[in-house]
Amino acid sequence: MVPSKPRRSAPKSAPGKAAPRRRPKPVIEADATSEARGRRMSWRTGLFLLVIAIVLFAFLSPLNSALKQAQQIAALNNEIETTKAEVKSLEEKNENLKDADYIKRKAREDQYYVEEGKNAVIVTNQESGDAESEAERPTRKQAWYLELLESIQETGNTVEKN
Template sequence: MAKRPQLTGRAAVLAVVVCAIAMSLAYPVREYIAQRRNVAELKQQQARLLAEIKALDDESRQLRDPAYRKRLARERLFYCEPGQKCYVVMDDTPEQAKGTAEEKQAVAKPPWYETLWESVEAVDAGRGRKAAGS
């Protein structure tokens, strides 16, 4: 008895058709997954923005309250009511008034006259090179 080949013509055609279908579905499936991911990211962004809007609405509502505004003026601007005695302790700064490390570094800049003198020296050094090169 003759041995049948393992791969018949029908099986080969079927394999090619299955591969063609898989190849034709790969791109739409990939786009579908990408769009689903994009929708999920947009929903997260929307939730984040809605929370931010709610916080800003709450802050706006607080700022419309005269008692809150008076308290802010006393705390931040050290305002006093007429006839009231107010004291400011200079060493005891609130946590809000303390700067971050970046702000402290910005304050640690050299004085303006040192910066000016360094720029004059830099220009003078540049002229000396041009004169020597000329």
């Protein structure tokens, strides 16, 4: 006899013994309770979710107040910048008020003061429009209040028809 190739693994059963037969598992209808049990959360998952919820609630309130405080700080910084700009303009105005020429010019423009020896002329009822600007203005065929009255009457008539 010629030796055959060596086996790579040991036989599953002893020589001369038959391999045990596996029986198929009987088909049993699953209970509704066993399905529900499979879908339910385990107590570890529930505990984990509870811990996550507690941590979120613990950090949510301080985080919210921190955001509000940051917004308030930003608003106050904007107010500070606005106030600084206002202070700067007032300081410039104060410097201008120390200048005699500026005071004379402002007195002439705002208060209509006149230097000694000069005559002041104040023109009232001055026409500011040119002939060109009057030509560009639309002309009405009648007074505005009559046009308004006609418009209201037309609107009233259309409402009554509906």
